Amino acid sequence: MSMFKRYLHDAREDSGHADRGDVPGWVLITLMTAGLVALIWGLAGPRLADVFNSAIDSVTGG
Template identity: 75%
Template sequence: MQTLLAKTAARLADDRGDVPGWVLITLMTAGLVLLIWGVAGPALTGVFEQAIERVSSF
C-alpha cells in the first residue's frame, strides 16, 4: 500500500503534462485577446489620445 506522499511524488515525476489542453488554453486566450483588442482598441486609443492632449495642453 502506497502512502499519499509516494503517490504524490509519482504524479509529480510524470512531467508529460496535458499538452493538448495547454495548447487549447493558449489558443483560446490568444483568440480572446484579439477579439477584445478588436472591439475595445479604438475606444482605448481615443481615451489615450484625450489623456495625452490634456497633459500636453498645459
C-alpha cells in the same frame, strides 16, 4: 549521499516515468486566450486609443 545529490538522483530516475503534462490542454488554453485578446482588441481598440490620446492631450496641453 547528500540530500541534494539524492534529490538530483531521484529526479533523473523519475524524469521518464512522470506525467509530462497535458499539452493539448495548454495549446487549447493558449489559443483561446489569443482569440479572446484579438476579440477584445478588435472591439475596444479604437475606443482605448481615443481615451489614451485624450489623456495625453490633456497632459501636454494639446
